[in-house]
Amino acid sequence: MTGLVIRGSRNIFTVKSDEGGAEFECHLKGKILKGVEGFYNPLAPGDRVIFESDLAQDGTGLILSLEKRRNLLTRFNQKGQSPQLLAANVDQVLCVTTPVSPPFRPRFLDRALLQGEIANIPAVIICNKYDLSEDDLDVEERLEDFTRIGYKVLRISAKTGEGMDKFRRLVRNRISAMLGQSGVGKSSLINALVPGRNIRVGAINEKFDRGNHTTTMSFLEEIPGEGETTRIIDTPGIRRFIPHGIDSASLILYLREFAPLAGRCSYGHSCSHVSEPGCKIMEAVHAGVIHEDRYESFLRIRDEMSEPSHD
Structure with a gap:
């Protein structure tokens, strides 16, 4: 059967079946589910999976595979x-x-x-x-x-x-x-x-x-x-949110008002955007195009991404 993951904890996931809407408490079949290696948790709400019901115990099942994710x-x-x-x-x-x-x-x-x-x-x-x-x-x-x-x-x-x-x-x-x-x-x-x-x-x-x-x-x-x-x-309340999925060098490309200025500094992509003359990012901050707080966020996030523990 196919179904939608509703929630999950300690590798037990509630899956809502596409066939009738019944909910099943499911374990993963095997220790590792293909396509989720390296993550803290293998599945998240919104995931679509293929599973089978456990004939020995009503309302339970085994997750066989993960369908391709849109995002x-x-x-x-x-x-x-x-x-x-x-x-x-x-x-x-x-x-x-x-x-x-x-x-x-x-x-x-x-x-x-x-x-x-x-x-x-x-x-x-x-x-x-x-x-x-x-x-x-x-x-x-x-x-x-x-x-x-x-x-x-x-x-x-x-x-x-x-x-x-x-x-x-x-x-x-x-x-x-x-x-x-x-x-x-x-x-x-x-x-x-x-x-x-x-x-x-x-x-x-x-x-x-x-x-x-x-x-x-x-x-x-x-x-x-x-x-x-x-x-x-x-999602759970998060006191400190550390972004994931990019490195410090590409961070500038994912901040909307920063991205158009990427590579336009006098020192090009090697500019640290802290003290160099001809830095377009710093010029934009002084001109109000980039908010001072957003600039501070950029520096803090970049420093975090540069830490060895984040690699």
Whole structure:
């Protein structure tokens, strides 16, 4: 049979069958599944697999093989020192943030957006809890800059319903993956779309003003609709997102406002974009074409990618 991976943990995966929609708890047949070598986890929600049911025990099965992926959303897992699969075969990445509670983290957005570019998956910024924004000028300035460089930004509130009609239209009939730090309200957004679903929502850690982990593994949620197939993959809250899939030398090509300037510096591709005369990147920062915070993100991410542990 063929089916869709809904969730997985410790090499046990829930697979929804294409034949009738029944769910099976499946193990991998054999220790290694072809095509997933080198990853922290072999499968992710959104993957399509071929499996067989276990006749000896109802509701269980064995995954035989993985169908070809359309795309793959990953991050570098420091604990396992290897890439971690977050979602597969998605139409868009929803980069979820908040103006406060927890605080606005534009550098996390820089990294999440970068991963979308690496995977060639369209990314949208979702600013949830916008009812708490208090018209913060710094937050607005960064959101407007993300819009300027070509990203769609939605200002919404799962609690009050502000902007939720736009959010529903955005996800309708698509497979979306949500990325965000703990506490930004990813589970609350799904609860708002599916009345009665009541996915557990975490409280904010008051001491550190950040969220507690409530989603410990990625899972796929189907959103009921009129003959439509709307699916959202909620990924675990991530405090530090390390992009994966490129090296430090090619980073510049995956930042939208940086890419047109690649190779145009006086020192060409060997320019470090830190102190050289004739550096087009630094000129663009001084001219406001590249935001100073985005430039700082670029330098930090590049330094991380140059560390031996990231190779």
